[in-house]
Amino acid sequence: MLDTYLQILVSGLAMGAIYTLTAKGLFIAHLATHKLNFAQGDFLMIGAFLSMSMMLAGIPVLLTALLVLIAMGLLGWGLERFAIRPLDRFGLGGGGGTYSWILTTAGVGLILQNIAELVWGKSSHYSPPLFSEGRGNVIEIAGINLFAEEILVMGFATVVVVFFYYMLFRSRWGRAVYAVAFNPEAAMLLGIDVRRTVVLVFVLASLLAGVSGILIGPLITIHPHIGLTFTIKALAVAAIGGFSNPLGILIGGLLFGVTEAFSNYYDSAFGDLYPLLFVLIFLAFRPSGLFGETRADVR
């Protein structure tokens, strides 16, 4: 029994780590630009498919990862350049009002889904494992059998998260992001290339979706429409962290993953919906997230 619980816990943590990674992409873009990619989940889907195809074609894992990341970086750049930046010229009076970017990025998501349907078909696919020899490969830790792939995914995701925090808080680039987030004009006067920072932020967000896609391939079945659930879950996780607190996103992501794993275990029909409902109710009571502070709209 304990075995089962631990296995569920580990699967939950592995999925939670993926959600955290995906949500980080949303967080960083929102931090710097107050916009984000509503096709983040579809980006993840593309990352997963690309990596699956390359590995099936016999390209070594590391090279696959590199190629996928290059492709994802380009995709992120293109998103900013062609679906988000052109909206600036309308100011606040654009077609979708202040939220045109939600619709343009969602539109890009639809196009990506369609492309995936055309290239990989509408059916489900299995991606080969990244680290171990087979999907069912188990390792024994303290007498309990755990899926090796999940442990490794979790470990790798942790490394990426740590690196991300390092970049954000310790590097010059991270400080530029915070400066742009605080006030783009002031940042420009301080000699920060705001435009470049914004592009980089979207490239990074896309890379994070790509990493998540590569890592998740072996854990689930992939098809062209898995993106939406990941977009929703990543948004939910980012909202738990208030879109402003990176630590909240980490806690939120792991919590979400574990809750989902257990609720799936107890209710296989609707298990995946409960965590989302929790988040919605949570938002109604704590609209600014776990650690966020409510700020009054006063000018």
Place this chain on the structure above:
Amino acid sequence: MKRFVYILMAIAIGVFPLVVENTFYVYLAQTVAFTSIAVIGLNFLLGLSGQMSLGQAGFYAIGAYASAILATDYGWPLYAAIPFALIVSGIAGALVGLVAMRTRGLYLAMATLAFGFIVEIVAQRWVELTGGTMGLMGVPTLDFGNFRMGPTYFFWAVGFAWLFVQIGSDYIFASRWGRNLLAIKDSESFARTVGLNVPVWRTGVFVLSAVLAGLAGTFFAHQNGFVSSDAFSIQMTLALLVAVVIGGLGRSYGPVLGTVILLAIDEGSASLHNFSLMIYGGILLLVLLGFPEGATGVIRKLVPSGLRRALLVAPSLPVAAPLEEVFSQKRRGESVGLSVEAISKSYSGILAAQNVNLSVAPGTVHALIGPNGAGKSTVINVIAGLYDADSGRIRIGDTDLTKLPAHKRARLGLARTFQNLQLIGSLPVLDNVLLGMECDAQHTGGFLRWLIDPNHERAVRGQAMSILQLFGIEEFAGHYPDDLSYGHRKLVELARAVAQHPKVMLLDEPVAGINTQEVKEIGQGILMLRELGITVLLVEHNMEFVMRVSDRITVLDYGQVIADGVPAEVRANPKVIEAYLGVEGETT
């Protein structure tokens, strides 16, 4: 004019299914009619109140299932099942609206997206109730018991339902309802200070849009007699969004135009169903990036401006009402004072206002001054109700305001202007002033008056004009705030505040950043307020101005009152001089 257009539309709806032989076109027209209803709801939500919903398909699905299940499994007659389904969608809207009330923007988009997703999944998996993807069979169609004439009757039902909703939409766009929603969209703090209960309005719009989506859903269910969960995916939500954007967001006729275009594209590209997602995505990008004003915007550009002016029955600028009509003589004698007792306010440990006492005598101009960071804006915002005080009491006359939210204070006669102007950019100057008049306007019969009278707001518009005249800016009535100079915009804001018929007015830096001529004009404006019997509390840095217009001055420093008296006393007070200039001892 309007009446004839509506009568023509009604005739067209009546005749259409009788003339058009091809049942497929009748079917398409039915779909256009009920889909438009859902899109109109979305247009209120996104176009007027600025709230994004990515979950409209959820409300649509709830309406469809509620009505279909009641009619099939429980044998309810449709005249009972459909209204009940609307109530159910309304309740769902209110529940999601609770999240909407507390959150905005991105969070709202996320919450509604999740809501739509949850509804879709439940519809898919709760097979005993919904039939899942296999669908619910044998749903009665809305044919009024006549199978052969069914499609015609159904078309009339949805057609007139659409017309009814469209007329309602036109009314909202042309009246205070639309104006208030635009104000909430542009600036919530503004909306609160003119007396609008923002959360109620926001939730109300949400419920309205949910009910309209639900209505469209019930029609959908009773059109085909078959409901499957496949119909309610995120694609449905995006289709509704595509329709509202393509038609022209925030335009009353955008939804129906957008729906026609969308369904035309759908039918036209039926053979390309492998590319349907790409087509939707492409349309979203193309319209938002290339034609952000949608089809209505394109049409506006194509129609020559002369013809457009002739067609558009935009009410011309009104004649100013006599001033006595705007401010009755009686009110002038009823000035009340403002008293602030022992107000304290701290932000995360920093005391911004400490035990501040302030008493403004009825009908006087009182200035609150102090160096930067002295806590003046905090005091103003606490009085206006935008911040809650930690302790202390606020009263105007005998009324205790301390526990009341900002919009209630506004309704009790507390008006304010902002340090950074808060005018609604999407409305002309005159309408901005009208926003001030909403809270004490009479609304009964507004709809009927609008229907028969091309200039239904004649009376209030005349009054607003008269107030603009009072400040000498009536010539700008038809301009948009952004086209005015900064000083003139400040006057517009003053006019808007006066239109609220306030007993007490708070002016936050009324002359900051404007030239000397404009300072003079504002100064005259303020003296006029006193003339009208309005009690004024103003915060300002321009000492010359303060000394000239104020009857009494209170000085704040580090959140505490350090002096209080008539201008001459304050000017001579050594503590004040010290606070402003520093003393020798401090610098060494």
